[in-house]
């Protein structure tokens with residue numbers, strides 16, 4: 195019995211990210227020095243640090259866009275250089291990196307999340323369309339599907355990018371300052387929504403934020419780890435009996 199319980203626990207507590215002695219410099223200017231941190235399944239990690247502390251650089255390292263100069267990153271137990279299951283990771287970069295004149299509809303933006311790194315222009319299947327609708331429904335923006343992305347408010351755009359990241363049913367969602375540039379009420383709704391996704395669905399979060407009040411309100415007063423100018427605040431959500439079948443899109447489909 196005890197062994198079974200401990201196995202179930204292990205099953206729900208996979209290591210999702212491991213940063214071991216990670217260092218990185220731009221033009222000989224050290225940005226990250228000897229960062230050590232682990233993210234476990236169903237953690238919600240808030241990454242806090244002053245401007246230029248290296249937060250985005252660290253996220254880019256985790257999503258495989260930048261390699262550490264020293265140390266190692268592993269994802270789902272595999273060294274990042276050999277990791278292939280990128281669909282397990284959803285990444286929403288800072289909104290300021292988005293060109294508002296980009297000529298695409300909401301549906302096209304969300305569907306582009308399926309094409310992955312290979313940027314293959316493949317035919318959109320019925321299943322792709324169903325997934326897109328599920329993701330839009332999860333973000334409560336079904337009615338915006340045919341609108342041009344540039345015509346939406348900041349908060350609506352943020353939901354579209356989250357839907358784009360969700361379309362592959364990721365296990366880890368990485369959000370870079372998702373609350374920046376949207377009004378306080380929309381920020382609160384958005385944060386409420388991702389807290390719900392953390393508590394009720396099997397999604398692990400890594401979120402960069404400058405909003406200390408919001409971070410502390412959910413993740414507690416004290417960081418679990420620090421590294422240079424970076425602090426990691428963590429809250430774990432875990433129901434032993436609820437290890438499976440809690441994926442957001444999956445449960446939407448069951449309900450539908």
Ligand SMILES: Nc1ncnc2c1ncn2[C@@H]1O[C@H](COP(=O)(O)OP(=O)(O)OP(=O)(O)O)[C@@H](O)[C@H]1O
Pocket residue numbers: 220221225243244245246247248249250251252
């Ligand atoms: N491509 C680049 N070439 C040279 N320096 C860079 C490059 N990208 C970032 N930097 C520098 O590296 C440092 C860390 O940048 P990074 O974007 O990771 O910080 P951040 O903590 O995310 O900051 P912010 O809160 O302002 O978004 C900054 O000083 C930045 O100017």
